[in-house]
Amino acid sequence: MLYSSGYPSISVIVPSFNQGQFIEDTLVSIFSQQYPNLEVLVLDGGSTDNTVEILEKYSDRITYWHSKPDKGQADAINQGFAMSTGEVICWLNSDDMYLPGTLLDIGRRFQGRTDQPYLVYGNTILLYQDGEEHKAVNSQLGEPFDAFQLTHYDFIPQASSFWTRKLWQQVGELNLKYSFVLDWDWFIRASQVTSFDYIPKFYSLYRIHEAHKTGVGGEKRRQEIMEIVEIYSSSYWTDLYAIVSEHYAAIRAKSQFLKRWRVPKWQTVLLLLIPKLRAALETPQHLFKILEMYG
Known part of the structure; x- marks a missing residue:
């Protein structure tokens, strides 16, 4: 690698499995940086x-690639980071893309900081796709860093996060x-370092x-979310997630009904319909953070 430019070296790991319809877009978005x-x-x-x-x-x-069985996404990413040499590291899933200018901006922000445990995150554009058609565009905005909030609400867009090898180590x-x-889980552990x-x-x-993996995770994904909250967060959040999980089907059905019929202040009405949940909440916003996590 050349270092004459003054930019720190960056390693991008791309875990992949049967995303042939998207991975070319992913790679082009990296190379075009x-x-x-x-x-x-x-x-x-x-x-x-x-x-x-x-x-x-x-x-x-491509610096290195292989196609062979592994133990899942986490294993593939771990393997990639172990083989990489960059001072700044990140991963981009094989159906996501970097926006133009991303890595140059990140490189500038990491200049002089690669010897520290350091992490930067930003926002991401959400592209909803149905077959070959793009149905809608939305956004996922990160939030200012709060280590405790991170234990019960993941506000960090993974595809827009970058950190030093020092932090990974x-x-x-x-x-x-x-x-x-x-x-x-990794972001929470990293937040305990810096x-x-x-x-x-x-x-x-x-x-x-x-x-899309997150969208088809269903009950297994909700169980993993619950486990993270139980390990890292407070008893209030652990209990609240448990109550939402217990009533999840009813919450979804009632909220969809209220929204479909455009009931005014439907969030307030929803809580009236589920007294146990209403009694457990410190603020109604907490329920909708959990529902956002569950998807």
Whole structure:
């Protein structure tokens, strides 16, 4: 790698499995950053679609890639970070993209800080896709850093987060037991080492589609969220998540009904319909944070 530019070296890890319809967009979004000190490692879990064909197409620009079975997304990312050399590291899932200028902005922010445990995160654009059609665009805004809030509400857009190798070494690898909250668990552990810097800029595009992992996680994903809250957060939040989980089907059904019929102040009405939940809440906003987490 060349260091004459003054920019710190960045390693982007791309975990992949059967995302051949999207991974070319992901790779192009990385290469088009024109970042001077960049390495890209793609860890594919043995895809059976056209992923390998695309990786071969870009093999002269990919620092390292393989396609073979692994133990899941966390394992692929851990492998990638272990092989990487960048002073700044991050991962981009194979259906997401970086926005133009992201890595140059990040590189500037990390100049002179690569010897510290340091993490930066920003915002992401949400792209809702149905087949080949883009249905809608929304946004996920990060929030100013709050270590306690992070224990019960994940406000960090993973695709728009970047950190030093020094921080990774101090925190340790992703936990292989998690399929859906692997990033949140790691962010919480990292927040016990250092505070993070929130940058109110858009760095990435997060694609939501038919096979989107978070969207199809269902009960298993909710169980993982509950476990994180039980491990790291307070008894109030643990109890509140448990009550919401107990009444989750009813909450969803009632809220959908109220919104469908455009009931005024439907959030207030919803709480009236579920007294046990209303009694447990310090503020109604807490319920909607949990529902946002559950999706």
